[in-house]
Amino acid sequence: xxxxxxxxxxxxxxxxxxxxxxxxxxxxxxxxxxxxxxxxxxxxxxxxxxxxxxxxxxxxxxxxxxxxxxxxxxxxxxxxxxxxxxxxxxxxxxxxxxxxxxxxxxxxxxxxxxxxxxxxxxxxxxxxxxxxxxxxxxxxxxxxxxxxxxxxxxxxxxxxxxxxxxxxxxxxxxxxxxxxxxxxxxxxxxxxxxxxxxxxxxxxxxxxxxxxxxxxxxxxxxxxxxxxxxxxxxxxxxxxxxxxxxxxxxxxxxxxxxxxxxxxxxxxxxxxxxxxxxxxxxxxxxxxxxxxxxxxxxxxxxxxxxxxxxxxxxxxxxxxxxxxxxxxxxxxxxxxxxxxxxxxxxxxxxxxxxxxxxxxxxxxxxxxxxxxxxxxxxxxxxxxxxxxxxx
Numbered sequence: 001x002x003x004x005x006x007x008x009x010x011x012x013x014x015x016x017x018x019x020x021x022x023x024x025x026x027x028x029x030x031x032x033x034x035x036x037x038x039x040x041x042x043x044x045x046x047x048x049x050x051x052x053x054x055x056x057x058x059x060x061x062x063x064x065x066x067x068x069x070x071x072x073x074x075x076x077x078x079x080x081x082x083x084x085x086x087x088x089x090x091x092x093x094x095x096x097x098x099x100x101x102x103x104x105x106x107x108x109x110x111x112x113x114x115x116x117x118x119x120x121x122x123x124x125x126x127x128x129x130x131x132x133x134x135x136x137x138x139x140x141x142x143x144x145x146x147x148x149x150x151x152x153x154x155x156x157x158x159x160x161x162x163x164x165x166x167x168x169x170x171x172x173x174x175x176x177x178x179x180x181x182x183x184x185x186x187x188x189x190x191x192x193x194x195x196x197x198x199x200x201x202x203x204x205x206x207x208x209x210x211x212x213x214x215x216x217x218x219x220x221x222x223x224x225x226x227x228x229x230x231x232x233x234x235x236x237x238x239x240x241x242x243x244x245x246x247x248x249x250x251x252x253x254x255x256x257x258x259x260x261x262x263x264x265x266x267x268x269x270x271x272x273x274x275x276x277x278x279x280x281x282x283x284x285x286x287x288x289x290x291x292x293x294x295x296x297x298x299x300x301x302x303x304x305x306x307x308x309x310x311x312x313x314x315x316x317x318x319x320x321x322x323x324x325x326x327x328x329x330x331x332x333x334x335x336x337x338x339x340x341x342x343x344x345x346x347x348x349x350x351x352x353x354x355x356x357x358x359x360x361x362x363x364x365x366x367x368x369x370x371x372x373x374x375x376x377x378x379x380x381x382x383x384x385x386x387x388x389x390x391x
Contacts, residue, residue, distance in 0.1 A: 126326075145248065212342065224250075350368050
């Protein structure tokens with residue numbers, strides 16, 4: 001895949017991480033500004049996940065019917081306007097509506113990115129492309145909390161959403177001038193068939209088990225995203241402007257492992273790699289749970305298994321995505337949308353669980369991530385039993 005297209009697709013994939021990670025250091029300041037507590041500010045993340053989950057179901061069939069560019073441009077414009085609305089929000093309720101709008105716009109990039117990869121690549125090449133995209137989109141979690149901390153310091157929390165407004169505006173130009181249409185005019189099913197295609201995919205074991213394998217793995221990451229601000233900033237007393245260094249270290253591991261996965265694909269197909277990488281994910285999350293039960297006085301013993309638990313997701317997600325999308329070139333938009341919706345529904349549940357189980361320790365986050373580790377192994381095993389893939 002050409003570098004220019006990879007960079008554009010990577011930037012589109014970064015909309016989600018940026019809109020989530022950039023404002024994490026601002027939670028305490030936003031709680032003060034709106035006269036509420038951090039738990040209520042966390043609702044803005046849950047609302048964002050809800051928008052990501054529901055919006056993708058709309059973009060999938062639209063992208064299969066009308067092509068990839070038109071829904072993508074609409075989504076970027078909506079994200080841009082919603083980001084501006086968040087920056088100007090006078091109340092928490094206004095912010096929540098703006099965050100929902102951001103999600104409805106940003107999820108267009110997620111659906112279309114996976115569909116474009118499927119349009120242009122064979123299954124093994126798709127797994128490599130997904131790994132390369134993680135290099136680009138993985139930079140966002142490293143830089144976003146750092147940038148968010150400094151934007152917070154320089155211009156207050158509204159400056160974070162103003163940055164997102166400018167960022168999305170610039171990407172509208174990049175997509176308009178740099179991304180051609182990749183959907184063939186001969187492969188455009190009618191919108192009226194969307195419901196039936198969704199139902200058929202839900203009954204397809206190979207697709208469902210692989211989609212759930214990746215969806216539950218990434219839900220573990222979102223449990224970490226939801227729990228890490230409290231653990232790093234409040235539990236262990238790290239300054240908000242330094243939060244990004246710790247958060248970024250785990251994102252760097254994610255990038256490193258994604259590139260390692262790309263190299264391993266030269267010797268083993270993605271369906272084979274899933275068998276071992278899901279077990280590694282399980283071991284890392286159980287190590288994290290054991291450390292959280294120990295409740296160390298320093299952050300560093302917790303950072304080691306946390307690093308492993310986040311990094312190994314980069315070995316699971318691209319391979320499970322490629323396996324799920326294989327054989328669905330004629331309906332890549334719908335398959336991408338359903339897979340993305342499942343991911344963020346599960347992510348919303350795990351994020352909410354971290355908040356509901358909050359007890360002043362790292363145990364809620366670690367327990368939810370360990371549960372994800374068990375379920376990922378079970379889903380990967382069921383996918384293997386379902387068979388049907390030979391690459």
